[in-house]
Amino acid sequence: MGSQEVVVIGGSNSEHIAIRVSRITGVDYGFVYKRFFPDGELYVRIECDVSGRSVVYINSLQPSVNSSIIETLYTLYTLRELGARKLYAIVPYMAYARQDERFKPGEVVSIRVLAELFKTIDLDGLYTFDMHLHRISDPRELFGSRFYNLSAVKAIAEYLVGRNLVSRDTVVVGPDEEAEQWASRLAGYLGGVEYTVLEKERISDEEVRVTTKTGVSLAGKRVVIVDDIISTGGTMVETINLLKKLGAKEIIVTCIHPVLAGNALYKIMRTNPLDIVCTDTILSPVSKVSIAPLVRDYVLKAIMGTR
16 A cells, blocks of 8 residues: 555644654644634645545543543544545544543443444454553453554653663562553563562542552662653652652653643643653653654554555
8 A cells, every 4th residue: 555545633732742743754744624603613625636545543531621622522533534445543542541430329430431432333354552451451351452552651761761860770669559560561671670669649620649559779870760651740749759858860751642631731830850751642741752753663663555
């Protein structure tokens, strides 16, 4: 399949990724016009010819999560309606993944509803990065067999190594047990450095208490904290403060998805870490690692290699 048979389109939250993917692959970039009516309803118009072509649509479901979901579903449905031969959706950040169980009677299990909405479009592939998996171990049970949960951890490792931010005595730390999957992978990509995870007790939506779990020495070490999401910043601030008490010499904060709600970034910056490194699944002031090359390698190369 030639590059002219493929078009990549970016939604409101991921045009920066889509444009870069277009540049590094040579495939066409398709424009979508979007605006809101005075009553708040969304207007979407596809401004490129997609008939008979393979279309890759990229849009994160953050920020403005609920309107982003509507924009994404409207656009995907219309692309299929306009005759896209193959239709692939890349959702770098999948919202509502943490709402995966009914804890109280009558609660909506939001991620299940969202998965059902995506399935109505009959996508040829649905891709996300480092989806927050807690009680649901296999997201294909929700989204179907064409769902792919990719990872951007290697890209973060390459950034750290490329800027000489890692040495043999570096220790990788996950703030809680859920972060062990990212901590172990990052430690491996960094040449097999030590890693450990902490224990977190959630007190409220914005308040957490973090304690140590293992006996790995952090005194005098450069510590790289890694997590999938930084939302309110509470977990990260508590983790940094604890690591300092344990004697960490320098601290680098990393994450895949910088949600950074409210003043989260400023709360973290006040703890004076050596660096804060996140990807651009959600565009932010600390989105220093682009996932565009990963989209090219994991998705575009596969699409262009098939007919």
